[in-house]
Amino acid sequence: MSVSLSAQHVVKRYGGVVALADGNLDVQSGEVVALLGANGSGKSTLSKIITGVVAPNEGQLRLDGHPVSFKSPSEARRHGIAAVYQELSLIPDMTVMENIWLTHEPISLGRVNRREMRQRTRALLELFAGTYGEALSPDAIVKSLPPDERQIVEIVKALSSEPRLIILDEATASLDSQQVTRLFELIADWKTRDMAVIFVSHRMEEIFRIADRATVLRNGYSVGTRPISETNGRELVELMIEGATQPDARERAPVPADAHVRLRVTNLSAGPLRDVSFSLRDGELLGLGGLQGQGQSELLLALFGAMPSTGTITLSGETVHFRHPRQAMKHEIAFVPGDRASEGLLLSRSILENLHLPSWHKYGIPLRMKQARASAQANAEELRLVAESLDAPVSSLSGGNAQKVVIGKWLLRDPKLLLLNDPTKGVDVGAKAEFYGLLTELRKSGAAILFYSSDDDELLGLCDRVLVFHDGQLSAELQGDQVNRTNLVAASMGSLHAQAD
Amino acid sequence: MNAIKRLAQVNPPLLALLLAIILFFAGGLINPNFVNTNQAVNIVRLAAFLGIIAAGQTLVIISGNEGIDLSVGGVVTLAAILVYRISGGDNALLLPALAIALGAGALIGAINGLGVIAIGIPPLVMTLGMAGVIQGTILVVTQGQLIGATPPIMASAISEPLLLGIPGVIIIWILLSLIMWLVLERTTYGKNLFAIGVNRTTARLSGVRVPLVVVATYALSGMLSAFGGFVLLGFTRTVFLNLGQPYLFPSIAAVVVGGTVLAGGKGSYFGTMSGALVLTLIQSLLTAAQLQEAFQLMVLGVILLALLSIYGRQRKLRQ
Numbered sequence: 001m002s003v004s005l006s007a008q009h010v011v012k013r014y015g016g017v018v019a020l021a022d023g024n025l026d027v028q029s030g031e032v033v034a035l036l037g038a039n040g041s042g043k044s045t046l047s048k049i050i051t052g053v054v055a056p057n058e059g060q061l062r063l064d065g066h067p068v069s070f071k072s073p074s075e076a077r078r079h080g081i082a083a084v085y086q087e088l089s090l091i092p093d094m095t096v097m098e099n100i101w102l103t104h105e106p107i108s109l110g111r112v113n114r115r116e117m118r119q120r121t122r123a124l125l126e127l128f129a130g131t132y133g134e135a136l137s138p139d140a141i142v143k144s145l146p147p148d149e150r151q152i153v154e155i156v157k158a159l160s161s162e163p164r165l166i167i168l169d170e171a172t173a174s175l176d177s178q179q180v181t182r183l184f185e186l187i188a189d190w191k192t193r194d195m196a197v198i199f200v201s202h203r204m205e206e207i208f209r210i211a212d213r214a215t216v217l218r219n220g221y222s223v224g225t226r227p228i229s230e231t232n233g234r235e236l237v238e239l240m241i242e243g244a245t246q247p248d249a250r251e252r253a254p255v256p257a258d259a260h261v262r263l264r265v266t267n268l269s270a271g272p273l274r275d276v277s278f279s280l281r282d283g284e285l286l287g288l289g290g291l292q293g294q295g296q297s298e299l300l301l302a303l304f305g306a307m308p309s310t311g312t313i314t315l316s317g318e319t320v321h322f323r324h325p326r327q328a329m330k331h332e333i334a335f336v337p338g339d340r341a342s343e344g345l346l347l348s349r350s351i352l353e354n355l356h357l358p359s360w361h362k363y364g365i366p367l368r369m370k371q372a373r374a375s376a377q378a379n380a381e382e383l384r385l386v387a388e389s390l391d392a393p394v395s396s397l398s399g400g401n402a403q404k405v406v407i408g409k410w411l412l413r414d415p416k417l418l419l420l421n422d423p424t425k426g427v428d429v430g431a432k433a434e435f436y437g438l439l440t441e442l443r444k445s446g447a448a449i450l451f452y453s454s455d456d457d458e459l460l461g462l463c464d465r466v467l468v469f470h471d472g473q474l475s476a477e478l479q480g481d482q483v484n485r486t487n488l489v490a491a492s493m494g495s496l497h498a499q500a501d
Numbered sequence: 502m503n504a505i506k507r508l509a510q511v512n513p514p515l516l517a518l519l520l521a522i523i524l525f526f527a528g529g530l531i532n533p534n535f536v537n538t539n540q541a542v543n544i545v546r547l548a549a550f551l552g553i554i555a556a557g558q559t560l561v562i563i564s565g566n567e568g569i570d571l572s573v574g575g576v577v578t579l580a581a582i583l584v585y586r587i588s589g590g591d592n593a594l595l596l597p598a599l600a601i602a603l604g605a606g607a608l609i610g611a612i613n614g615l616g617v618i619a620i621g622i623p624p625l626v627m628t629l630g631m632a633g634v635i636q637g638t639i640l641v642v643t644q645g646q647l648i649g650a651t652p653p654i655m656a657s658a659i660s661e662p663l664l665l666g667i668p669g670v671i672i673i674w675i676l677l678s679l680i681m682w683l684v685l686e687r688t689t690y691g692k693n694l695f696a697i698g699v700n701r702t703t704a705r706l707s708g709v710r711v712p713l714v715v716v717a718t719y720a721l722s723g724m725l726s727a728f729g730g731f732v733l734l735g736f737t738r739t740v741f742l743n744l745g746q747p748y749l750f751p752s753i754a755a756v757v758v759g760g761t762v763l764a765g766g767k768g769s770y771f772g773t774m775s776g777a778l779v780l781t782l783i784q785s786l787l788t789a790a791q792l793q794e795a796f797q798l799m800v801l802g803v804i805l806l807a808l809l810s811i812y813g814r815q816r817k818l819r820q
Contacts, residue, residue: 306706326708335706343706346699348767357696357707366687409707 002029003164010059019045021220029194034207037217051083052076080164084171092143097121124156147174167198204495255284262448268311270302272472287463288452290492294469296452300419304335334410338421344406352390400431470494513760514772521778549674552777554729555752557722565698565765571628575635577745580730590650610723614716659735681770698766
């Protein structure tokens with residue numbers, strides 16, 4: 001049973017933000033189409049539209065030549081479209097087979113036929129036989145499984161609905177090489193059985209192993225499709241960045257080589273992060289780049305003592321091992337988390353309380369409120385915080401002003417090392433510009449800054465040195481003239497191994 | 502109604518206090534003898550016992566993550582029995598007996614806190630289990646034979662007029678309210694307590710030692726409940742196995758009526774005090790109206806639901 005899917009001029013807006021401006025993609029029976037793009041290029045939006053997770057504002061999806069519009073993922077599934085996501089969609093407390101057959105359980109005589117369910121689950125898992133441990137069985141509880149086996153369950157779950165078109169969205173990220181090879185064998189088999197595959201991956205090497213064609217997205221536009229046999233990594237990377245202007249780099253300033261070394265990291269591993277080594281000098285703004293979720297957040301969390309790690313961390317010559325953020329704070333380290341609402345703020349509490357949360361102990365018992373209020377006031381003015389009063393709840397502030405509170409609470413402690421985890425996400429342009437100015441001032445005052453950003457323009461415009469991460473490892477260290485868009489994107493796809501001297 | 506809603510948005514404790522005053526004068530309609538100074542003092546005195554016992558509950562509920570202390574009743578009983586037995590009615594032994602009772606309460610609370618934060622037992626289960634353990638231990642150790650006596654100095658200091666005709670317990674309550682305000686609003690502990698009630702991740706990433714604050718909070722709750730037991734003994738002058746249990750659910754209701762959010766992170770002891778007054782007044786009114794006990798419970802339930810729905814509306818507006 002053959003299939004063809006065509007997305008034509010698909011547009012998706014979230015409020016005023018255009019996530020996908022002109023999405024075009026064609027895929028047919030017996031082929032694998034790779035979907036590529038840098039951060040924020042619209043690849044996940046496009047795959048969500050195809051699987052019915054979100055509805056497009058404009059444009060058309062045609063399935064087998066007929067226009068379709070899916071109201072839900074289950075409707076897409078009824079049309080033979082299934083997706084495997086990296087962000088796991090399994091229910092942790094249910095068994096493997098309950099997860100796989102959720103909402104389409106085999107029924108006989110009005111009851112769920114658990115025996116049949118178990119048999120069919122076994123048959124599906126057999127596809128990956130020999131690549132997983134003994135714990136993975138139809139009756140295993142999902143949360144007891146390691147990430148790679150959960151990913152296998154996720155893949156098998158998509159297969160259980162016998163799709164004609166399957167989307168693999170970063171589905172190989174947590175698999176080991178043996179499992180990836182098996183998956184690719186399966187994909188080859190699917191092709192012979194007239195299935196179509198859309199393959200989203202950040203691993204260039206995998207794309208060249210498995211894809212027949214590659215479609216590249218840039219800033220929400222489909223900018224080209226190339227047969228894999230007629231292209232190479234360099235051409236695809238250039239398609240991903242073509243025409244983009246280099247941002248103004250006037251903020252970039254190298255630090256003198258004799259500046260004090262604030263931080264030295266040797267062979268640090270934490271979560272997905274493996275064997276990372278680098279150093280950071282006072283007054284330096286060191287960028288962390290790469291696609292999202294390559295271990296950058298974990299690096300910052302580990303340095304702040306918020307996540308267990310192995311390896312050596314040396315601060316101004318002193319080897320430290322933090323088990324709680326409090327210890328890092330005593331060493332004048334500050335951490336601005338990636339998710340303001342859930343990690344950085346106490347939304348229902350006042351601006352004053354948020355600003356002083358890390359610092360209350362400085363004000364004695366009973367707390368000298370006048371003094372606390374005065375310093376918070378000065379801080380708010382310095383940051384040009386726009387708020388009704390310091391007693392207003394933080395939830396009443398705009399994104400940019402809320403972010404100023406997150407940063408302000410650390411500035412009140414006068415940190416020497418700042419860890420910034422994508423601090424300008426969801427912040428308006430004006431507040432971003434103010435924030436860049438603040439970073440420059442902090443550098444001048446001698447603070448060392450480690451700056452992860454999912455916005456490549458920020459890294460290119462602000463950082464003289466950028467560490468690029470790929471699959472939990474440092475894939476490149478770019479310095480000076482090497483800090484350009486081509487290198488940044490190539491390194492984030494794992495296809496550049498430049499090491500600065 | 503709109504005005505009431507607006508008031509509830511601005512300040513639930515004030516709304517509860519206003520309600521208490523209205524209820525008091527409404528009592529005059531049912532029974533003209535209800536409205537007089539003596540009766541007012543009497544109601545505040547009764548409310549004081551509930552208010553003191555609910556102080557620890559306030560802290561635990563503010564700490565969030567489904568925080569609740571169901572061992573309050575058991576600790577009240579245990580503390581009263583300890584003071585009763587250890588002092589044996591001897592004024593000289595009063596302070597050592599009180600210190601031991603408070604220590605026992607704090608220890609029980611600390612175990613609750615450890616069970617919740619270190620082992621991860623839900624607070625409801627942990628403290629309910631602890632209540633059972635306390636009750637069982639009391640039975641096993643005393644074999645139901647509650648011997649001892651209440652030191653006379655304590656009974657008179659708590660029950661009789663102490664200053665300007667005001668009973669001692671009310672003065673104790675006012676002093677406690679000042680301390681509670683200081684602890685909640687003017688100490689690092691208080692600020693950290695609200696912080697962990699709102700968002701534990703943010704608190705941790707801002708350097709708050711969340712487990713320490715949780716254990717301290719449950720320990721304080723145990724200690725304050727023990728103090729409640731001590732005060733209650735000064736009033737009853739005798740102990741029985743069921744002394745504290747009737748205060749358990751009112752202690753939670755007083756906190757919630759006072760506008761402290763069950764989800765944590767927002768509330769005040771002033772609110773709990775207003776809540777204790779409202780609950781005590783409703784009960785006195787219903788008694789004065791000579792309603793059957795079953796009806797009293799029904800009316801009480803309906804009033805609580807009405808109040809909470811007003812507060813709930815407020816939370817929705819906020820989001």
